[in-house]
Amino acid sequence: MLPVRKEIVTRIASLTGLPSPEVEASLEIPHDPKLGEYAFPCFPLARRLKKSPQAIAAELAEHTWVSEHLERVESVGPYLNFYVHRSYLFKTLLPQILRAGPAYGTLAEGEGKTVLVDYSAPNIAKPFSVGHLRSTVIGNALCRLYRALGYKVVGINHLGDWGTQFGKLIVAYRRWGDAARLLEEPVQYLYQLYVRFHQEAENEPVLEDEARTWFRRLEKGDPEARELWEHFRALSLEDFQRLYRYLGISFDSYMGESDYNDQLAGTIELARARGLVKESEGALVADLEQYGIPTCLLQKKDGAALYITRDLAAAIYRYQTYSFDRMLYVVGAEQTLHFQQFFKLLELMGFSWAENCLHVPFGLIHFKDGRMSTRQGKVIFLEEVLKRAVELARETVEEKNPTLPDKDSVARAVGLGAVIFGDLINDRIKDVEFDWEKVLDFAGETAPYIQYSHARICSILRRAAAAEGASGKASGNGEATPQELALLGEPEEEALVIAMAHFSEEIVRAVRDNRPSYLARYLLELARDFNKFYHNCPVLTAKKELREGRLQLVAGVRIVLRNGLALLGIEAPQEM
């Protein structure tokens, strides 16, 4: 409903003399539909005009507001409430939604701008746990949301394919490794070796030294170390890509930590040239105390670079390559300090674009009795979660809809949807307690609830099309006439068209705060509105003219639900 919103903002600004952005910021959507579709609180004007907000609202309401969009404007106490023409919503906007189809909700406000999204970034040789799911799912949703606003988006998977853990893996593999088992399930097996290393290292501390030695050999290009590393990396990457394909996620770049090895020395020189580097206990550090940030380590005393140096090198490379307007790092909140140090260093190194780099943090996933730990083997593997969710969905489909064709792909969409949505529904900053019952719940505030609403609409439209033949409107031939649309007006119908009208505003809001949860909540509400409509307003058995109108209405809802779920990386099956 952006044209309406703009019209209201412009009018209020010119009538009151308030700057548009200020009006825009205070314009709200009332909680009660009786109070209109938009509301403007007049309190801020009271002091300036030396009148009561009630009087100001009353005066503003006297102006001529009626337009193509606005039916009436009323003052209720200190508020100015805006009522959008029902005929505009039903007869103009609804057909627009149907014509736009998959494009409905998209905008062009990001046209010409490039956004980089760094997300997922699993560690080679460490299996995907439910902890990695958050970055992956949030990052993927953000990519899609930015694209919907017209931004050019580059999704980057900054693979954790370098670091001392490879020394450990090499040691473990040389001691206890089995080539055949490695080929069978690479990531799982490497992970077992990794856990075993930490167990054995408790009694045999020499292992740690050995691991450091092997990592140093790897860094120097030792052929044996190099060969093992490449082997581990290639096998793991294949494993990950299988998982991404399953989730329907793809990246524009897989450049990982190891790809910046030859730029690390230069990066440190760049920092040194700015006087940011000093030696301390044999290591290289950057002192940021004067900015209220703890000193950070750039290079270990053994000469090995640390990940902040890799991040610096990668950021510089990325700016040279993409000249991005914004770069997001979808990384856990426990790394907040790292990003403070990292961004401050970029700024001090003279890169003005550092201010366009943003850490998008999210909370930890933990168990009732404490946090997950890769080293201790206290994790839940994502594959297991997905498998169980899809299995349960499969059983549910079998029970509820035994004649459904292609049950497997429906079960996959529903099971994965439940897991993905469960991760996006809440504010990302909050910690999450992992709970099987909740993950495997398909009722209430879940993706299956939304998918079910969508499937019901599909079912209505399918039956309508079958009843009227292939030339009918429900088959996509022609639109309902204005006369037919004019019959819409039940409260349930109004709620739907109003909710649909707000779709792109929600996308804008989600992008503004990098919070996909806004969109997830919105879709839940739309689905709830639809289910109410479904129970109170029969479509197929309604009189012909009303039926045509309602068919168009639910076709619109279908578009918004489907487009919205797609933005979250969730499929909407036709039946379930």
Add this chain to the structure above:
RNA sequence: GCACCUGUAGCUCAGGGGAUAGAGCACCGGAUUCCUAAUCCGGGUGCCGCAGGUUCAAUUCCUGCCAGGUGCACCA
């Protein structure tokens, strides 16, 4: 010790400085000769952690305190 995040219904959580603080789960009851009951309807709850402050207005912003989580030099 210092820094950051979180504290709202029994539980999990929404809540854009503004109108009467809302959902889901759980619990109880009801709805299917009718478009998929993965649905809908009804039933009831709140010192919005505590104390100050800013403001015409604070669950929302600021400060302090309390509780939980996370981080703070050779992991990422």
